[in-house]
Amino acid sequence: RGYWGNKIGAPHTVPCKVTGNCGSVSVRLVPAPKGTGVVASPVPKKLMQFAGVEDVYTQSDGKTRTMGNFIKATFDSLQKTYAFLTPDLWAPTHFAKDPCQEHTDFLATNK
Numbered sequence: 001r002g003y004w005g006n007k008i009g010a011p012h013t014v015p016c017k018v019t020g021n022c023g024s025v026s027v028r029l030v031p032a033p034k035g036t037g038v039v040a041s042p043v044p045k046k047l048m049q050f051a052g053v054e055d056v057y058t059q060s061d062g063k064t065r066t067m068g069n070f071i072k073a074t075f076d077s078l079q080k081t082y083a084f085l086t087p088d089l090w091a092p093t094h095f096a097k098d099p100c101q102e103h104t105d106f107l108a109t110n111k
Contacts, residue, residue, distance in 0.1 A: 013053045015084050020077025023069035024062035027077045032057045043067065044074040051078050 014031045021027075027044060032055040038045045040058040048056060064070045100107070 012055060014056045014081055016081075018077050018080040018084070020073045020075065020080060022072035022076060023066065025064055025066065025069040025073040026061045027070070027073040028059040028061075029053075029077050029081065030057040030059065031055070043070060047071060047074050048078070053078070 012031050012034070014029050017028065017030050019026055019028045032039065034055055036055045036057070038048050038053060038056055038058075040048065040056070041060070041064075044058055044060070048058075058074075060070070060073075062069075062073075096102075
């Protein structure tokens with residue numbers, strides 16, 4: 001299982017700690033070690049299983065009895081995870097030479 005920052009295998013479904021808010025409810029998602037599963041109350045657990053989240057700890061605050069706000073806060077925190085790009089998902093960068101390096105032969109000739 002191991003440390004959540006481990007690079008072995010597929011990347012974690014929750015890349016970092018994120019918080020979503022709606023009304024007085026705030027839901028915080030924390031990455032968990034692989035194999036932990038979804039540690040949440042039944043409503044956010046079902047929403048995260050639909051989203052494909054495999055390993056996560058959750059923390060909620062506020063009036064979670066208002067189910068609509070609780071679901072929207074969970075959805076908001078899930079939306080923030082999709083906006084975060086880990087270095088594994090960055091597009092490859094092709095570096096070009098500096099103009100001085102590229103034209104150094106031309107600049108070296110004194111004509």
